[in-house]
Amino acid sequence: MSSSPAAATRRDTRSRGAVLGELERTRSRIAALQAEELGLLARADAIAAEQTARVPSSAGREREMPLREMAAEVAAVMRRSDRVIQDRLHDATVLVTGFAATVAALRAGAVDTAHVRIIQDAGAHITDPDARVRFEQAALVVCERETPGRAKPIIAMIAQKLHPVPLADRHAEAAAGRRVWVRDLDDGMAELAAVLPAALxxxxxxxxxxxxxxxxxxxxxxxxEKPTGSDGATAETGDDTGSASTAPxxxxxxxxxxxxxxxxxxxxxxxxxxxxxxxxxxxxxxxxxxxxxxxxxxxxxxxxVQIVIPAATLTGDGTAPAELIGYGPIDPDTARHLAGTADLWERVFTSPTTGAVQHVDTYRPNRAQRRHLDARDEHCRFPGCRRPVYYCDHDHTLDHARGGPTDVCNLANLCVRHHTLKHASAWNVIQKPHGILEWTSPTGRIHLDIPRRVLEFTALAAAEDPPPF
Known part of the structure; x- marks a missing residue:
């Protein structure tokens, strides 16, 4: 009589470290196989293109048949729709021929397919070969260190900075396509959608x-009002902060x-x-x-809305894109217009050699350390978390009760979930220069969490170096 899967799981005596190590190796093997699949799909697309080239250009519809035939056969093997496979054949060719370094990183297990999609989407509009190579180098620096969710806005900003056509020109063209439309849904519902400038x-x-x-x-x-006990205290409170106040x-x-x-x-x-x-x-x-x-x-x-604007862009002397926090790059004209109507300005000074936030000042110089941390961190600093700083605590990396100073070099934004995890589990963290956090997992693995601007600066610096091939 065969044993159940649950029983087999109970007999598995591998340690936590062994499980994590095997997961890393399995993930690497899966990535390598996915890279191999991309190569096979690209080759299938090339075979179809070779067959199409032998069909006279005057044949019209007959020139579509080699690709459709190939897509249908690959779809049958992969048990997918031939229409879907036809698109995947094209995407595979674009990746293998236009993003070779990204495919190589996938084959080596340094990134996964989610990272690959982000790089392809952001770099698709960079048609200049040299600019695309530089973009790809910078994007891989980010993807090899960050989750796809965190990497996406950084890579979008890198693509804008390295794009040979100024963002203002591209935004003007894109804004001309703003529109509103309705898509019918089931059960008497409809979807109202709009394409607008991101800031709006x-x-x-x-x-x-x-x-x-x-x-x-x-x-x-x-x-x-909730019922009260004999001592006048509320019987139950829904306040997440633990406060017993019942005032509206x-x-x-x-x-x-x-x-x-x-x-x-x-x-x-x-x-x-x-x-x-x-x-x-x-x-x-x-x-x-x-x-x-x-x-x-x-x-x-x-x-x-929160906008980060390079000083030269703000004065009109530069064309570098500004950034809408939570979205990504926006055009300089929109950024300058928003800056002109702002009630509060904060200047963020970054290092010219590392990109790290060094100092924040404002016309209202209160809570300077909080402003510095929020500008530096942007989100919870636990690896992979993107909870905005507005919902985070300013946590002492080395506990204040143990002598940790209340200083930006010993403070970081942590959401409630990861603040609790830091204090209630075996996860440990130390703070390195430039706001880099070095997290150590319960099994001793090291995970670096690099401030977004430091990572973006490092990636762009890598793009300036000649490719290693």
Missing amino acids: AYAIRDRLTQHAREVIAARRAAAP AHPAVERPADNDPGVTDTRTTDQVRADILTDLLLTGHASTPVSSSSIPAGQAITAH
Whole structure:
């Protein structure tokens, strides 16, 4: 009688270190096989192209047959749609011929297919061969050190900086294609979509989110008070911070009656955002009873976006792209316009030799260390985490109780999840120069977390060196 998979798992006595080591080797073998598959698909595409070349150019539709025939046969072998395979044949050829170093890195197990897609997507518009080689070198420096999620915005910025055509010119052309459309869905629904300049799209989402927070805050204020015990303490609290306060989040909002829609509103944040979008577009304001009761008359909600602008770009002396935090590169004209209407400016000074954030100053010089850390880190500094700094704690790398100084060289942003993990598990971290964190896992593996700007600077510096082939 054969044993169950669960029983086989229980008999597996491999240690944690052995499991992790085998995972690394397996991942490397899988990547090598994926690179081999790309080579095979590219060769199949080349065979079809050779057959197509032997068909007279006047044959018309007959010239399509070699590729369609090849795609159908490969699809049958791989059990995929021939239309999908035809696209994959083309993509494989583009990668093998246009991104040879990336395919080689995949074959060596240094990156995975998610990294490859990011490099291909970002570099596809760089047609100049020398610029693409430099881009690919820089992109691989990033991908060999970061997760795909973290690598994507860095690589997008690198592609913009190395692109031979100025971003302002490309943005003007792209902005001409802005549009809104509707796509029908099932069950009486439809999808409303728009292509807009990134700064406007992010500002719209931010404003909707602020409206939604006001609505949800009003809902919580309108909720019936929780029962109290004999000592007057609340029986239960939903405050994530552990606070026992029962004061309404917005005391200026009058508590509605029990039959008010705010009391029974159970919409999620996404649902509230969608409803407010509808209200704003159709009526000019958030007009539903719940929305109206949560926003005092005349209260303006202004969208907030964070832009990083090189000094030369800001003054008009340079054309380097600015960056919309959370999205990536935006054109200089848009950045300068947003800077001209900003209430608060912060100057971020970076090292000319490493790219590391060295100093942050502002016209409001309070909490300078927090501003420095937020500019340097941008997100949680645990390897692979992208939780924005707004939801993170400024953690002492060496505990303050053990003599760790409250200084930027001993502080880093950690989200609640990874702040807890650092203090409650065998994960350890030390801070290196330029804000680099060296994490040590419970099995002794070293994982470097490099600040985004240091990594981007290092990658661009690598792009300036001649390729090693």
